[in-house]
Amino acid sequence: MKPATPASSRSTTSEFSVEREWHSDRRSPARWVFSHIWRYKLYIVGILIGSLGNAGGGAVMPLLVGRAFDAVVARPPDIATLGLMAVLIVASQIARAILQLGRNFSSEIIGQRIERDARDELYTSLIGKSMSFHDRQSIGDIMARATNDVREVNLLMNPGINLVVGSAAFLIFPLIIGPRIHPQLILVPLFYVVAYVIAVAYYLRKLAPATERVRRAFGRMNATLAESIEGIETVKGAAQEAREIARFRGMVDAWRAAAVGQGDVESLYLPSLILGVTMALGLLHSLLLYHAGAITVGEVVAYNGVLMFLQFPTFATQFAYPQVSSGLASARRILELMNAETSLDENKGGYAGRIRGDVEFDHVTFSYDSDERPALQDVTISVKAGQTVAIVGQTGAGKSTLTKMINRIYDVDAGCVRVDGVDVRDWDLDALRRQISTIEQDVFLFSRTIAENIKFGCPDATQEEIERAARAAQAHDFIVSFKDGYNTVVGERGVTLSGGQRQRIAIARAFLADPRILILDDSTSAIDSATEDLIQQAMFRVAQGRTTFLITHRLSQIRWADLIVVLKQGRVVACGSHEVLMRTSKDYRAIFAGDDERPRKPDARASSLADAPAAQDARQLDHRE
Amino acid sequence: MFMGLAAEKYDRQYSDRQLLRRMAEYFAPYRGRLIRLVLVILAITAIGLASPLLIARGIDLVGAQPHVGAIVALCIGLLALSVVNWLCNLMRRRMTARLIADVIGQMRNDAFRATIHHDMAFFDEFQSGKVIARITNDTQELAQVTVLISDLISQFTVLLVLIVALFTISWQLTLALLVMAPLVVFLGWAFRRVARMVTRSGFRVIAEVNSAIQEAVAGIRVAKTFRQERAIYDRFRQINRRSYEVNLRRGFVLSNVFPTLNAMAGLGTAVMTYVGGLAAVGGAVSVGAWYLFLVSLEQFWFPMTNIASFWSQIQGGLSACERIFALIDAESSVKQIEQPHAQPTIQPRVANGDGRPLALRGEIEFRGVDFRYNDQQQVLRNFSLRIAPGESVALVGHTGAGKSSIIKLITRFYEFQGGQILVDGRDIRTFDLAEYRRQLGLVSQTPFLFNDTVMNNIRYARPDLSDAAVEAVARRIGDGEWIEALPNGLHTQVGERGQHLSMGQRQLVALARVLAQRPPIFILDEATASVDPFTERQIQAALNLILANSTSILIAHRLSTVKSVDRIIVLDRGKIIEEGDHATLMARSGHYAMLYDTYFRHQSADFNAELYQKLKA
Known part of the structure; x- marks a missing residue:
């Protein structure tokens, strides 16, 4: 080649x-x-x-x-x-x-x-x-x-x-x-081949858009149907059945029109007409030659028999x-x-030292799409090695985008991100990423055993090391509660794990991989308090001894983080420790001071438990009604 | 591909006669078109018969030293026949395409209309994907099979008429031809079996391989974070090789079909050549007739192999038909009682100032209600509960306590077996269902959004609201800050099922929908997924607005929700075991206090403070 x-x-x-x-x-x-x-x-x-x-x-x-x-x-x-x-x-x-x-x-x-x-x-x-x-x-x-x-x-x-x-x-x-x-007998087959090529080209040109229209109409009909059925509770709850039926009928009508259109194109298949004409002409020509004494009966039969084989290309085309x-x-x-x-x-040959863990964002601006509002705007943060940073903010505030700048999933548009004082773009990509781990919101597990999943990043880990990591991640107990323990297969053909369990397996993975920088997107929630307790302990432990970025909704994590970064529409609106922010930021206080203590009505008895600012807040809400 | 093939509980057996009658009903409105179609098919049959006869005549002419004029006339006749044949086929295909599209379209509309009126028990029990497959794919399959059947019928009519004609020419040769029929049918059948065997065993492996490939693709991200690219590639290669081997084996088996059929056809031709040749020599048939038999062989093979190979497809079409009718016929368990004296079902009452009739006051009462899901354990037994107009009630309890059953009965998604449910003192079964549901505002655990703008989703239950009115409603929620967070404000497209929005935002839109609706009764099954504290604050604000105006029944998962209602009802195995507000119940340290410890404590400031101390230590 x-x-x-x-x-x-x-x-x-x-x-x-x-x-x-x-x-x-x-x-x-x-x-x-x-x-x-x-x-x-x-x-x-x-x-x-x-x-x-x-x-x-x-x-x-x-x-x-x-x-x-x-x-x-x-x-x-x-x-x-x-x-x-x-x-x-x-x-x-x-x-x-x-x-x-x-x-x-x-x-x-x-x-x-x-x-x-x-x-x-x-x-x-x-x-x-x-x-x-x-x-x-x-x-x-x-x-x-x-x-x-x-x-x-x-x-x-x-x-x-x-x-x-x-x-x-x-x-x-x-x-x-x-x-x-007979030399003359080339005429009819030649006629067929020429006419066939032209007719097929014409047919295909007509057919392609017709088929495409049917495909699209069918797809739209299917999507409409799926939406009505999946949202049936909403449809029924709002008593909008008649509207959905009318909408679907419209889609069926569109499909019908497209299907009839395709049928019309298909019915106008000229090669089969050409074949019929060819057969008649072939018979005429050979009989005339026979009449003139130029060929025998057998040759008439043979010639017309050979022509019959043109059926195959005539009809195969419609399909092929x-x-x-x-x-x-x-x-x-x-x-x-x-x-x-x-x-x-990969930037092979770039800087490749061991990461200490200092991370600096220096006036970083970044947008996914040049016409959109930047996802990050002029972000400046300085994190010391070993610190835990909690990143909080509303959906779309730029929380995960911020963390993706560190291991170069995206590169900055302006400004720069430095790890240990070196611009991440000057690092050897492999060396940089090898020392940074991410635990995503949606933990992906392979359909293999739990042990294999934990040691995914370090294939050589011993059983002892795996168990130590699982214990540290508060996962050991639930793992051994399965019949096959660490050899339990997860996923489609095995045990289904809850979100909290998957998360702890991912944390165990991180313990084994022992990255210098850890990025943890922690947006799952535990349904019960006991699990919540376990997960929080696991997270706290895994954050020790490395620089950790936490995207979190959990108040306790926000509280023990060394640094809290509050993002709003891509900008840092507040930054500091819990104590500092409680003192200095009104926004922060409004949300994080006794968040759960906001009764609905000022006269509700529960207000006795609530602290003052939250109750005030709730009263304001009521006034707006 | 095999979605929807699985049998469901509502499936039933229809006799062939029932199926045919139902199908006939669908074709009945098009009787005229059907008759015209049959006429066209008959014409095609006649032509299909005439042209080989003409050719045979031509061969016979050969022996008779014909005039040129006769030859030309013959060929012009043949030419005319093939043109007419083509035109007839063109008409046939156009007519079939229209007829089938109309029938199938009608069937889809009927299936959808029936489905959307099934009760919620139906949708809880049967996967939406499978229901959808019945409405679209099964009807599609039926359409293809109908075309196939009409093709086969016209081929067979030609075949039958041809055989009769051949008999009149030479019964001996016709028998020689027919002897091969069982052989052909057997071959077709045998191939179908073998193909099915390899295909079935193949499908299982292919399904396995496909899911392994999907995992390999989904795992790339993880592999990259841990720099395990080489390992995951090696694994992928193994799977890919396995996929190759399995597919190749299957392909080889299927490759045999046409060569074998061709060899058989060759054998048939050889036999007919020899036997027919002898007959012609002996003077039993003319040379032209012999030729006719040879040509007929072709026409004989084609439908025979077709019927053998399409048999399973036809059967598939019939069971698809059965599945569609079963879906249409599935019975609803929720039944409204006809009111003999028709009076306006819900008394209109003018609401506070805005002029919109607000019909119900929102008083709800359960009187000794018994309820169980289809042949399952009793969920509610002699259950009684009264909720005052404007009151807000939170239902708490372990899974299976009966919380969602209560909601499903109020929304009339399920039928109860005993007792009475009264709304505003009137039996819930006597309302007009659509009118009654319009009085309910409903937000489910995973709020469903339609693939449309946020604006249109908010006014889903009130299509008459203007843009400005919708915006005013949306802005009432926490200063409207949540609208700013949407990339395109209220005009943001939410994507399929609302996937472009976060879970928290979807809940906000669903709550705004209820705010716009202003229903007298509000029902919420609270989401369990956590949302960021900023969004949560706005959700709480929206909730407060609704609670203030409607009778509310909530299945609560958030601490702030249980704290904000008038009354908490603790359920255990279908019974109310405690009720009161949060503070009272906590002070009692009973069942609620225990539930609190399990499900709500971790959301409290105390828990966080405690944990903080523990971790610091």
Whole structure:
């Protein structure tokens, strides 16, 4: 293979790569698919031989039948030849079946290998993408491309291209056999081939938009339906059934119109008309030649028999080409994903020391989209090694964006983030990330044992180390309560864990990995007080001995944090310790002083328990009514 | 792909006659079109028969040293036939497309209308995905099968007429042809079995492999945080290779179908060539007739293999049909009692100043109510409770205590078995259901938002409200600060199921919806997920606004909620075991105090202070 085209797989900056002897051409969907098919030349030859053999075997049959006719009309009839022809027909058709089988096997192998290779290529490329890429991309979308779209590329080859090549072979034989019987007999097959190509091109151009319209109308109908059914409680609660029925009816009508439109395009399939005309012309031409004494009866039969095989390309087209075009659409979606640029690179050879844990935000500004309001605006924070920072604020205030600047999931637009005084962009990415762990809000566990999940970051950890980490994370007790203890399989085929349990497994992971900087997005809530107690202890412990950023709703964590950063619409509105903020920030006080002690009505008896500012606050709310 | 195939409790067996009659009802309005369609199909049949006869005639002409004129006439006839045939097929396909689209569309509308009127017990019991699959996919499958059946019927009519015609020409050769029929059918059947076997065993492995691939994709993020890219790639490769092997094995089996059928067809041709040739030599048939039999072989094979390979699909279509009718026919357990003397069901009463009729006062009373879910354990037994107009009540208790059952009965989502529920002194079963529900404001545990703007979601129950009115309502909640936090204010698109908004924001929108509705009765099943303290404060503000104006029944999970209601009702196994306000019940240190310790204590300042001390130590 020749790699080194400018846009081949090597060129995009990547965080991960695999040594392979092959490279694909990613400049366009067709080239990409072709470059994958081209790797299997042996099987391409198999398909070509098989297709020609299949069509040839098909074409031989009418020739043999024609000879049989000649034998029967001969005076005296030649029974021996008749028998011979019957035997030859069986032999030729068995040979034909074997060749056809070879063709099918070859195309099956290519199709399945393309699926395998394309998925491998896509997956490798995905691993190589930056975290910012994965942050943006929905997992469902990626999965759809890694399963369905990759499968579609397989189907593009088999049955798609297999049928296209196979039926094209049937176009060739009438063109060869006709003139061998009589030179003039090339005319009708030639007419067919030309008319067929034009008609098919026309048909496909009409069909594509019609199919697309049906697909879209069906999708919209489905989405409307899903919404009404999933929101049924709301629909019924608001007594809006009639409106939903009318809305759905509208969608069904739109689908009906689109479906009828597609039916109309499909019904106007010209190649089948062309086939009928061809058959009539073929018969006329051969009979006239026979009348002129130029060919025999058997040749008339043979010629018309060969023409009959044009049925195959006529009808296979209706099926094969849409398959190819939907395969190419899938290939385009896969390529989009693989060719998406990832802005960060590994920066190998950058600074790679051991992190002490000082983190500084120096007038950091960042926006996801240049037209949007910046997610972070002029943020300046200074954190000393070993401190715990609580980040609080409303949804959309920029809390997780802030933490994503530290391990370079995103790079700043302006200002700079420094770890141990070194700009994160000057760090070796691997060294930087290796020492920073993130526990996300939604903890992902693999469908493996609990032990394997805990030691995911340190595959060499011993059982003893795993248990020590689990104990520290307050997870040991619930783990051993399972029948299989640490060998319990979690996920789809195993035990389902609660949010609190998953979180503690993630904390155990962090204990083992022992990162210098820990980012903890803690937005899950415990339903009962006992679990809450355990989780809080685990978090407190894991925060010790490292710099920890906590995105949290928990008041106790906010309280014991060394530094609290209050964000509002991307800006730091307050910063300091709990004691300091209680003294200096009115906003902070209003929310965090006895948050739970706000009775509804001023005269409610519970107000005796509430502290003064909160009760006042509630009274104000009531006045606004 | 197999969603919706699983049987559900409401499924029932229909006899073939019932199914046919139901289907016939759907086609009945289109009787005229159906008749025209049959005529077209008959025309196609006649042509399908005429053209091979014409060709055979042409071959016979060959022996007779014909005039050129006869040859030309014959071929022009053939040409005309093929054009007419094409036109007829064009008409047939257009007519079928319209007929099927109309019937299926009607069926979808009926299925949806029936579904939306099923009670909530139905939706709690049956997964929405499966219900949706019945309305869209099953009808789609039925449509495809109907097309298929109409194709098969027209192919078979041609076949039958052809066989009759062949019989009149030579019964011996016709028998030779027919002898092969069982062979063809058997082959088709055998392939179907083998294919199904490999497909079934294949599907299980493929499902496994697919979920492993999905996990590998979802795990990339974790792998990257821990720099385990190589490990996860190696694992992926194994799975991918396995997927390849399984798929290839399945593909190889299916690859055999057409070559085998072709070889069989070849054998048939050879037999017909030899036997027919002998017959022609012996003078039993003409050469043209012999040719006719050879050509007929093709027309014979095609529908035979079709019926063999499509049989399972047809059966699938029939059971899809059965599933759709079962969905339409599922019975509702919630039944309203007809009032013999029709009077305005809810007495209009003018509310405080804004001129909008506010019908109910909001008094609710349970009198000795018995309730259980379908053949399950009794949830409420002889349950009585009275809630005064304007009162706010919080229901607390362990899972299964009966909290949500009480709510489901008030909303009339479920039918109760004994006793009485009175609203404003009137039996709840006698209200007009739609009118009654309009008096309820409902916020469920995971508030559902429609894929629309925040604005339109707020006025979902009051489509008549102007933009300004909606905005005024939204601004009443905590200074309207929450609106500023939305990227596009009230015009923000919330996405499917509201996924563009945070959980807290979704709750705010749902509460604003109730505020706009101003219902006399408010029902809340509080979310358990925690929200940030800022949003929580605004949720509390919204709640306070609603509680002040409506009779409220809340399933409470937040400490601040239980503290803000007039009365807390502690439930245990369907019985009220304690009631009173927070302070009184706490002072009693009974059941409520214990529940508080389990579910609410960690939300209190004391707990946090305590924990803080413990951790500092």
